[in-house]
Amino acid sequence: MGGRDLRALFGSNDRGIQVEEHFTNRQEQWEAVTDALAGHVRTVAAPGFDVEDLEAPRDNVLVFHGVGGIGKSTLSRKVEAALAHGEHRPTQWGEPVRVTGRVLPVRIDLARSAGTDFERVVLTVRLALAELGRPLPAFDLALRRYWDHVHPGESLEEFLRRGGLGRRFGKAVPQQMQSALADIAQAVLLPGTVGAVVGQVTGSVVRALRDHRASVRALAGCSRLADLLEAEPDLDALSYYTHLLAWELARLPAGRAVLPVILLDTFEDVGDRVHRDLERLLQRVVWLMPNAFFVVTGRSRLQWAEEALHGQLDWTGPTAWPGLAAPSGPAADAASAGPAPRRQILIGDFSAEDCDDYLARRLTRDGTPVIAPDVRAVVTARSHGLPLHLDLAVQRFLAIRRSGREPGPADFDVDFPALISRTLSDLTPDERHVLRSVSLLDNFDVPLAARAAGMTYDAAALRLVERPFVRTDPHAVWPYHLHAVIRSTIRTADDRADDRWSAGDWARAAARAFDAIGERRAAAADGDRDLLVNCLRQGLRLARDFGLDLGWLAEAAWSYVGDSVWEPLAPPGPAHGTAPRTAADALVETLGALGRRQHEHRESTVARLTAVVESGLLPPELRDMAVYYRAKAERDLGRSDESRHGMCLVADGGGRLAPAARRGLAHLARLAGDFPTALRTAGTLGWAGRHHRILGDVWWVQGDMARAARSYEAAREEAEQHAVAGERATAQAQRAFTLAFADPAVAEDELVLAQQLLTGLDLRATRLTTRIAALVRDAGAAAAGLEDRARVLRAEAEVSGITAARLTLELALGFHHAVLDDRDRLTASLGRLRDLVAGDYAYYPDLVCFMAGRPLPDGRPSRARWIDGEETTRARWRALVTVRRAHLRGI
Template identity: 70%
Template structure:
């Protein structure tokens, strides 16, 4: 459904431009209203339903709430039109689920700008019911008495005309009320002119009701009429008169029955969470008219089901309002989302989908039936909008503004923040709530404590109120359960804020310092091994330190905790909008940790280049600089740059810092890679747990064919890792144990590989994962008929740039061909292995391949074996002959 968009029409001289007030699909909300209204109609049609029942739970309303600009008012208007008749219903909305029922929609705008007070609410409902074509004597008498008391000398007819109600609903209401006075006066046999006898009429009527006279039997059925007519006719009494309307509706004959659907829009403007006077009056209307259906739209959910409000409102608690419990129905798109949700009637209005955003923009402005806003511009606006309709609307007006300057709008023109969004967001917040909002705009996610500390407050009340707002989204199972709507957050942080209490640059800087300190406090207070908390605090803290050029403070210690487990979750915060190179220690630390995490997914050459850049900045403190040097050396070793790696490892080892034991381990590995096993073994025996001594010993023993001792060393390494709760080391040691046992005990290797897979769950260790895949090939050596898995693994290892894995895979192929005793294929495999290691590390793998096949070496061995060449040759030959025997017995 589309109407005229007058704002757009009056923003251009282009008469060929068609401007449509585009309405994007809210079908799910229509279905919710339809289902709730159908249930309401069934309930009120039940003979047991009693309109005067003041104790039964109320389920006669549907609430839609959401952030300002999400389209609540548009939805309210479209619901009013759709309920008025099928010809006004949007094409995408289906048929209503009821039939043969007369529905009377009455929309009331409660916005402050509309100036609607409680009197107008009551008069609007009554004026709309004039469509029944009959007086409503009980209510009309009470209202007439109220009016003459509160507005002496002011004709009701003139008030209705001036307020627009007469034009909206006709002039039947005053005539019906005058008719009521005449009829009642006649029934009571009262003399005089009825136009001035309302006091006498009501007084006589009360006496007649009390005396149960037959002359007023038509009104005697309204049990509380006499009490209301005797009460002082003030605003308080007026708020109970809707009970009389409910009774009157119940008296309407079945063939003329009508169900009012009263749409209360902009409900947030009736007051705030402290001053609920207007809300209390409106709640009475809803409660006292159980045979009417209400649709409430506003920014905040209704709290009526909260028992804590007892005393502020008349009817509170989940027993009174079972559908208003504090669990919103998500803004899903299908009615299946309603399954199992019972009678919940609180619905958070969701953002538009990208498809809806594009549809809105395409239909909003057009020429000759074609969208005026080009697809590439619509894409930028859609991406920036986060699905908020107000942003789309503001972007359309910006599009027209740019056209008025004489140039064609470009996509870059819409990478833009609108201060109007801030004004809409802040308009109904208290000063404290606005302060908290700006503070949490610095955070990706938060909880009450974090929001309060980031705002520098000593009490949580403002944050507690703020999280109830619809622009604060909740993920109950997240580390921090709350986060700001994406567009609201980016706009609060990025737009030119012209609010009276706008922040200066120094205000933002101080808020960032508070937020960083608050995150550090949460990390320090958490359990020492809580990886989720650690990573969450690091991500948010790094972004704050980087964007506001803050000192590293606790981030340095957190970075060490992050690398200690070798888990490597993604850590980098979102990139800054600028493209400047690293300028602060925080920039360098972000790049360092990002490179370490990404190395599991990038070629090691890329990792080495990134880490070289970090090292060359010289921005990091000494201990973190050594971290960068150490991991650069590891990357250099992985890509075969052994001499560069040795220099880096020696530098870190000589520094005596936290990574000195790891650097000495690195030096032992480099000696092993070069085939200098005595040096490697002597160094390994000095490493201790910090240098991962047992794992390094295993790495030295298995090339000697000493699989039993190597497996025991890896088992000891795994046990130590478990004792120290280092998940990455535990998984790596277990993968290596599975690898060596795969040579000598295929059956046991199955269990070891299964355990390795379990220990790798949730970890991001690329090299270790490749080790398990190579181990599976070794386990099946001699039995597999196709080497297709080898081809796939070669490609995967090549993409990773891991020299060690390349050499280990080719050695596994040599083992397979040696077991099969296929001389030609073994020679080809040895040739590939020789090409891979010639003049580089792992040259002794070629010697091992010869040992497997009991072939003579063409020259001296490439390695210095611990106990000599012959014992090593003998052990490897035994591994091959044992596998052949195993395969024969398995047939």
């Protein structure tokens, strides 16, 4: 669908290539046009509608706005063609609105290059209405008076011929005007030719109207005609004459009725926020022609619904223009992200499918796409759906073919500098400065944008966020972000603009942005996790890309680690196998490894943190962070000696993680079966060492589920007091796991709470704990499908590399088989446990034997140092099985 793309046509000598200006589906925008037009038709047809009512709100305008190159002008042309000729409508579009009479589309390009001034706008509308085949006497008389005053001695017909409007619309208007003036002259009984006495005609008409003469009855219905004819016939008066056009249209007989749809394209060239002279005239046309419908396309939304423009434009505010204001009322403040206005529609990017379709159809040979699928895929990915990027890629494709080789995917993994000039073309110097500054940021608000640009005022940033290439996400920490391809291009393309930045300019802007983000982080309330993560993501990227000192990032990293939530942090670390080169590299890799350990094997975590530790780039406290979490990962892998060495290094250093490292040593003692040492150490740890959770971990292994559950509850409550979400969820998951052995009904409620507390957290091991707890809760129930659920969990635990999860799963299965007294499967579980334990967790097979009432292998005593002795521990675990059997029998 579309005409010939002449630029692409002349880009190659190969006449076998068919070059089409392909139009990709904009069905949603067409539906918006038809819906709005249908509503307008109902309004005009309503009994109370009065074309001369100058106070009623106006809802006769629809705005499409978007970045340069998004396809606004193409959409405007297609809407015009679809309304004028149904056969030119894209196949995806439905039927246009059916109205009494007919729809008359009139498209006017307001681009500076088109040379369209206000006078030509009015003439174009009148020329289009010449298709009615009849004069519009009230308007024609006023227009003729204006013309003779402003263009003395110049023929309107000659002006239209010279300007091209005559060729576009024919020569009917001068003839219709002449006929109208002749009829009016006859009505007021004037002798002679009309052309010689137009001023006299006007004066006679005004006197006749004032005297209410019957001879001008046809014009008397227009209550403001006499006043308009008496006014100075200048450009300002010409804008008011469009009221006469609306009046003439309203009195057309039903069989001749017409609905003008006036499409004003490239509205951004009308003016700016300071110079609104032309915009004021055009707004006056829209207001004074309430029975016409206007479709405006431009880069920015219309501000007419903003009260602040009172005095610059004639009609402003949400009462005057309800469709242009946000649904909540007055237009939202520029620094906030409010709901979208009903009649202001941001034209979105193409989908990936539309991009591929566009590229496939632009260049064809015998109906087959010339651009290969792999090339189209790269262009589509780089374009982020921006049609201008697709057009530039087509031109690059032809240019490469002219060089004598076939283009490949790597040729299009680039940005196009032309996008910069298109984006910057209508921005002020201050706005361009802010735009480059915020291209360093993933998201921002107005104060942050101004601070990053080094400005002491917000005006330029306020203007910039209204531009269509600035997208709004009201749910983000900071609501604004740049269109992805615009941001990428500004940051990476070879910018040849006159005010382009040097490397030093970019470095200074990065330092300003980094400091500004740090200030926002410091001023934020404690516990604002979303802000913390947002600041970290952006600060890490800036520090890494521009070699900045860590500064506030160090404290932010401790806050990130302290909550144990582990949201992913976006900036990638060094390439695989590449050691960090700066402190920022090392911190990015450290935090990235900690976040990713919830999704990858612990072996990978150990390798990544080892590279950080060996680089020596981090300051001592942050180096402790890498050492400590590497030791935790080594413990998860069953490497107790290596883990113990790392924990001792951190504990002996006395830094922030020293209590956590001492807790780690207590864990290692527990894994080795040295429960008295673990219990003794827990008493020295306090909150920082998570003492209550250590106690719970010791007591459940002893079979004392009540005491363990109380310890975990105390741990959860302490975590709540300190607002540490990850610790709270972990303690609750352990409490649910413990109670699942003792009381399935109570465990059900505890599991629900654990799952609620895990919402929004990325804790892989804890989630595995809750699922294993669910198996324990259902142990002994033949219909629970435990074996199938266990197989899935076993695979996930193996992928994670978390040895504790695999052992705990087999322990849960051992409990299930003991309750069922399924000796064969119990023996199989024991075998899997013995294969998994190697030094640490050696007492887990003993626990299964305790449950089943079996002696330990070879009659040996347990190697573990039980708190209350082996026999007491055996009795407790056996009692859990006995109680579960009684529960299942309903006793």
